[in-house]
Amino acid sequence: MTTDLSARASSTELTGDLRKALFTTMIRSRTFEEAILREYHADKAPGFDIGKGLIPGEMHLSAGQEPVAAGVCEHLTAADAVTSTHRPHHFAIAHGVDLKPMAAEIFGRVDGLGRGRGGHMHLFDPSTHFSCSGIVAEGYPAALGMAFAFSRRGTDAIAVAVTGEGAANAGAFHESLNLAALWKLPVVFVIEDNEWGISVSREASTPIPSNADRAAAYGIPGTRVEENDVEAVYAAAGEAVARARGGGGPTLIEVHTLRLWGHFEGDAQGYRPDLDQVPDRDPIPRYEATLRDAGVLDDAVGEQIRSAASIEVEGAIAFAKASAEPDPATVLDYVFV
Amino acid sequence: MTVTDRPAQAPTRRLNTSKAMVEAIAAEMEANPEVFYLGEDVGAYGGIFSSTTGLLDRFGPQRVLDTPISETGFIGLAIGAATEGMRPIVELMFADFMGVCLDQIYNHMAKIHFESGGNVKVPMVLTTAVGGGYSDGAQHSQCLWGTFAHLPGMKVVAPATPADAKGLMTAAIRDDSPVVYMFHKGVMGLPWMVKNPRSIDVVPAGEHVVEIGKARVAREGSDVTIVTISLSVHHALDVAEQLSNEGISAEVIDLRSLVPLDRDAICASVAKTGRLVVVDEDYLSFGMSAEVVASVTDRDPSLFKAPPVRVAVPDIPIPYARPLEYAALPRQDRIEEAVRKALR
Numbered sequence: 001m002t003t004d005l006s007a008r009a010s011s012t013e014l015t016g017d018l019r020k021a022l023f024t025t026m027i028r029s030r031t032f033e034e035a036i037l038r039e040y041h042a043d044k045a046p047g048f049d050i051g052k053g054l055i056p057g058e059m060h061l062s063a064g065q066e067p068v069a070a071g072v073c074e075h076l077t078a079a080d081a082v083t084s085t086h087r088p089h090h091f092a093i094a095h096g097v098d099l100k101p102m103a104a105e106i107f108g109r110v111d112g113l114g115r116g117r118g119g120h121m122h123l124f125d126p127s128t129h130f131s132c133s134g135i136v137a138e139g140y141p142a143a144l145g146m147a148f149a150f151s152r153r154g155t156d157a158i159a160v161a162v163t164g165e166g167a168a169n170a171g172a173f174h175e176s177l178n179l180a181a182l183w184k185l186p187v188v189f190v191i192e193d194n195e196w197g198i199s200v201s202r203e204a205s206t207p208i209p210s211n212a213d214r215a216a217a218y219g220i221p222g223t224r225v226e227e228n229d230v231e232a233v234y235a236a237a238g239e240a241v242a243r244a245r246g247g248g249g250p251t252l253i254e255v256h257t258l259r260l261w262g263h264f265e266g267d268a269q270g271y272r273p274d275l276d277q278v279p280d281r282d283p284i285p286r287y288e289a290t291l292r293d294a295g296v297l298d299d300a301v302g303e304q305i306r307s308a309a310s311i312e313v314e315g316a317i318a319f320a321k322a323s324a325e326p327d328p329a330t331v332l333d334y335v336f337v
Numbered sequence: 338m339t340v341t342d343r344p345a346q347a348p349t350r351r352l353n354t355s356k357a358m359v360e361a362i363a364a365e366m367e368a369n370p371e372v373f374y375l376g377e378d379v380g381a382y383g384g385i386f387s388s389t390t391g392l393l394d395r396f397g398p399q400r401v402l403d404t405p406i407s408e409t410g411f412i413g414l415a416i417g418a419a420t421e422g423m424r425p426i427v428e429l430m431f432a433d434f435m436g437v438c439l440d441q442i443y444n445h446m447a448k449i450h451f452e453s454g455g456n457v458k459v460p461m462v463l464t465t466a467v468g469g470g471y472s473d474g475a476q477h478s479q480c481l482w483g484t485f486a487h488l489p490g491m492k493v494v495a496p497a498t499p500a501d502a503k504g505l506m507t508a509a510i511r512d513d514s515p516v517v518y519m520f521h522k523g524v525m526g527l528p529w530m531v532k533n534p535r536s537i538d539v540v541p542a543g544e545h546v547v548e549i550g551k552a553r554v555a556r557e558g559s560d561v562t563i564v565t566i567s568l569s570v571h572h573a574l575d576v577a578e579q580l581s582n583e584g585i586s587a588e589v590i591d592l593r594s595l596v597p598l599d600r601d602a603i604c605a606s607v608a609k610t611g612r613l614v615v616v617d618e619d620y621l622s623f624g625m626s627a628e629v630v631a632s633v634t635d636r637d638p639s640l641f642k643a644p645p646v647r648v649a650v651p652d653i654p655i656p657y658a659r660p661l662e663y664a665a666l667p668r669q670d671r672i673e674e675a676v677r678k679a680l681r
Contacts, residue, residue, distance in 0.1 A: 081421075115454030124453035131420070131449075131457070138440050141413020148414055149421035152399075159417070172440075175410030182405065334455040335489055337513035 014231060016296045018074070022230045023291055024305050025070035026284055029090040031309040032099060033061045035317050036089070036106060040265055048266050054321070055106055057119055062090040064228070064260030067283045068192050069094035071233025072160060072253075075241040081129035081146040081159040083139040085192075086121045088132035091162055097125045099316035109323035116326040117334060129159075136197075137163055137170035140189070144176055147185040147244075158186040158244040165254070166197030168211040177252065181218040184249035188240040191252070194259035199271040215252035222252040228283045258283065352540040353526025355387035357499035361506035362389070362426060364544070366396055369424060372510060375402040375411055376428025376464075385430055386466045386522050408438035412463070416446050419461040424510060429465040432481045432519060446515045447490030461516075462509045467495070468521040468568055468618055470666060471530055475654035478662070480567070483617075483624030485517050486595035492549055493595040495519040497570035499526070499540045501593060504547025512549065521568040521618075533571040550597035554606070558588030561679050562606040564629050565616035566592040569667055573616055576672045587676060595625055600632040604640065607633050611642030612679045616667045621649035646675040 036055065043053035050057065062069070065087070073082070073094035084091040092102055097113075105112030106120045113123050121134035129146065133139035143161035150157040167173050168191055180187045191211050195202050208214075215222025221243070225232045233255055240251035258281050262269050269275055291297040352360070366372045374389055380403040383390035393401040404411040408429060415427035429435065435442065442463065449459050469478030486493045492514055496502040502520065509516035526536040555570055556577050563573040570591040577587035588606050592599060607613050613633065615626040626647040633640055648667040656662050 081417075083417075112454070114452050114456070117454050118452035122448075122452040124449065124457045126453075126456055129421075133445065135440055135444055138409070138413070138445065141410050141441060142417035142420065142445065144410065145414040145417020145419070145423075145425075146421050147417075149418045149423050152423070171437075172409045172413070175405075175407040176413070178405060179407055179410040179414065334451045334453075336492070337450060337455070337458055337460075 014234075019231070019291055019294070019296050020301070020305070022070045022074060022234065023287055023297065024309070025073070025094045026066035026230065026287065027305050028309045028312065029066045029069065029093045030063060030284055031306070031313045032093055032103075032316070033063050033089055035313045037061060037265070039317060050266060056108070059120060059265040060087040060263065061261050061265065062087045064258035064282060065192055065194060066090050067228050067230035067233050067287070068190065068255045068257050071230045072188070072190055072237040074234055075237050076158075076160065078128045079155065079157040081131075081143060081150075081157070082162065083143045083146070083159065084130070084132035084162045085136070085139055085164060085167075086132070086134045087164070088121070088123055092123055092125070092130055092132070095130050096128050097123070097130050099312060100319040101125075103316040103320035104323045107320040107323070108325065109320055110326050111319070111323035115334070137167035137172040139163060140167075140172050140176035143187055144180050144185055147180070147187045148183070151186055156186075156245045158188060158241060160188045160190060162190045162192065164197065165191055165193035165195070165202055165211060166200070166205060167191070168214060169205060177214070177218045177220070177250070180250040181220045184247070186244035186247070187250040188237065188244055189250060189252045191254040193254050193256050196259055196263065196272070198263045210254060212252055212254045220250050220252060222254070225253065225255040228255070228257045228281070230283070230287055350540060350542055351537055352499050353537045354496070354499045354502045354520070355390065355525040355527065357503040357540045358388060358506050358520060359390055359392065360540070361503040361545070362510070363392060363395060365507060365510040366392070366400060371423045372426065373400040373402065373423065374426045374428070375404055375415065377404055377406055377430050379403060379428055384428065386520065386525050387527060388428060388464060388466070388520065408434060409441050412438050412441045413445065415461050416441060416449070416459060419459045419515075420449060420457050424460050426462040426464060426510065429463060431477050432465040432467045433476050433479045435481060435484070442485075442491070443488040447488055450514065451490055458513050459515050460513045462506075462518050463491075463515065464518045464520065466522050467519045468523055469655045469662060470523050470568075472657055472659055472662060474657045478655040480519070480521075480619040482519050482566075482595050483619045485519075486625065487623075490515070491596065492516040493519065494549055494593060495521065495567040495595070496593065497524060497555070497567055497591050498535065499538045500545065501547055501553070501591075503540055504545045505549065505593065507544070507546045508549050511546075516549065519567070523568040524571070533568065535571050535574070547593070549594050550599060552593055552599035552602035553591040554588065554602075555591040556587070556589040558586040558610065560586045560610055561612040561614060561676055562588045562590060562610045563614045563616060563672070563676065564590045564592060564603055564606070566595070566625070567618065569616045569618050569672075572667065572669050572672055575669050576676060580673065580676060585676070585680065598628065598632065600636070603629055603632050604636050607640045611640065613641065613645040614672070614675045614679050615645065615647050615649075616672055616675075617647070617649040618667055619649060621647060621652050624649065643679055643681070646679045648672055648675045
């Protein structure tokens with residue numbers, strides 16, 4: 001692992017180093033997903049067969065949403081929990097999950113986080129308290145229990161529960177907010193509003209402009225970050241994390257972010273009228289320009305960050321490919337302890 | 338009559354099933370600060386079916402928690418706490434309510450250990466009340482253990498006796514896998530509901546553990562095997578006692594758990610009697626009764642001297658009116674008829 005988690009959480013000012021760290025997290029995530037994208041499609045031609053190739057199955061990539069994960073997780077340590085969604089890579093990476101076993105799980109190998117039993121929607125890393133669920137909104141309730149355990153043990157660790165804007169209409173979302181507010185659990189609820197629930201637009205699913213307004217129904221603070229800007233997310237998350245750590249209970253944060261690619265690989269996105277403009281909204285070149293203007297980044301530093309990310313990611317891909325496939329004779333393992 | 342778990346000495350202390358269950362929970366909560374209980378009306382009320390009587394007074398509201406009517410939220414909370422090493426006991430008031438929270442149960446509680454390749458354990462108990470016989474209608478009378486047992490990743494236990502209620506609860510709390518603990522309202526020994534006299538019986542004092550997955554020979558016999566679980570064990574014993582007057586010797590096997598299913602015990606008994614009646618208060622099709630029969634046919638169909646007979650709820654919702662409900666449930670009359678059929 002290249003991320004020093006122990007150094008995190010204490011930094012609150014937007015120093016040059018912090019801004020570089022936010023950028024680096026975003027680059028690591030994007031570099032990883034570009035490599036997964038390359039490997040995923042490498043052996044599905046001609047045509048596209050979702051079950052073929054070294055990485056089979058659905059693949060939900062999070063490109064465009066890196067500011068949310070980077071901005072939130074910069075406040076966390078490995079003692080804090082994160083529960084994520086079917087689109088989990090950026091939060092896993094930002095929270096410090098080791099890329100090697102993560103990549104190996106995506107390739108379905110024995111050295112994967114779940115020894116090939118989980119796949120990319122089911123990543124569990126006890127060392128960083130990271131987990132995710134493929135069922136929309138249903139990853140929220142577990143975060144309450146993690147937060148409950150942390151507070152019962154008298155630690156100041158917190159749980160971050162992530163979901164998409166489509167999930168804010170589901171029962172599990174509302175039950176979780178209600179119970180967390182009632183019991184003042186140290187949870188930060190994060191909604192990634194990427195405007196699309198597969199092919200259904202936010203406007204077609206949600207009657208209010210900001211899901212943060214729903215926080216008021218549970219008597220907790222809610223805030224919407226309108227720009228897909230890592231520093232704005234960092235600021236909002238900082239308040240929420242401090243509130244949770246300090247015993248102030250949960251906060252709901254919605255970030256208006258961007259699904260840069262399809263719902264899953266193979267999604268032609270014919271339903272998306274803004275498709276031509278989407279690449280222009282990519283948050284990474286924008287943030288890079290901001291940091292260059294501020295004198296935080298130059299060619300050399302940018303190249304250094306990208307090169308280090310590439311080396312780490314390609315090492316993880318190579319590790320995954322070198323790992324053995326699970327033995328069919330072990331198919332019955334791990335149902336029970 | 339043979340009761341295999343009766344202690345050798347001073348078998349005088351008798352408890353109803355709910356008190357035996359609570360005794361196990363209290364002992365484990367006393368021994369392990371990670372154990373806590375949460376659910377609807379489990380605090381001051383003590384559980385609608387007396388599953389938690391006295392626990393709030395003894396352990397306080399930090400460890401015995403009344404929840405909102407929010408099963409997805411609080412069962413999910415228990416799952417998250419379990420993944421962090423706590424040992425929650427979470428109550429789903431009626432098994433019939435599984436529909437509002439099944440995703441947490443079968444997609445999360447039951448699958449996390451597998452999906453994580455064994456790296457994350459989910460040591461928790463999901464307690465839930467099952468069964469009919471008191472005109473509570475189609476949404477409050479089901480057993481549904483076949484549905485839980487069908488979905489991989491959770492153990493499913495259903496005690497019939499007070500001693501087993503204690504021993505299986507102790508084992509469930511200590512188990513590192515999720516255990517669904519299904520207590521039949523008709524065996525709890527509640528003062529406000531008709532009950533079988535056997536729902537008050539001897540319970541060992543002190544530590545008492547019943548290994549999950551081992552069936553119990555509730556009555557030895559040689560002519561026919563009755564395999565069943567939960568309240569139906571008592572109905573089957575009633576029938577076996579009555580038929581003994583006619584010289585018919587029925588063996589009654591109390592499965593105690595559906596998952597794991599003690600197929601060895603089933604086959605051993607059928608090897609002895611050659612005749613099998615399965616009694617199941619759950620629905621007939623695609624359930625426990627067929628699975629028990631298949632346990633024999635998969636291993637050695639020649640064990641059968643006669644075709645096996647099944648007594649279950651005949652694939653209808655549980656009716657409200659008493660004559661209809663009694664016609665649907667596997668009560669003594671239907672069990673007796675099935676035994677006679679198996680012996681023909």
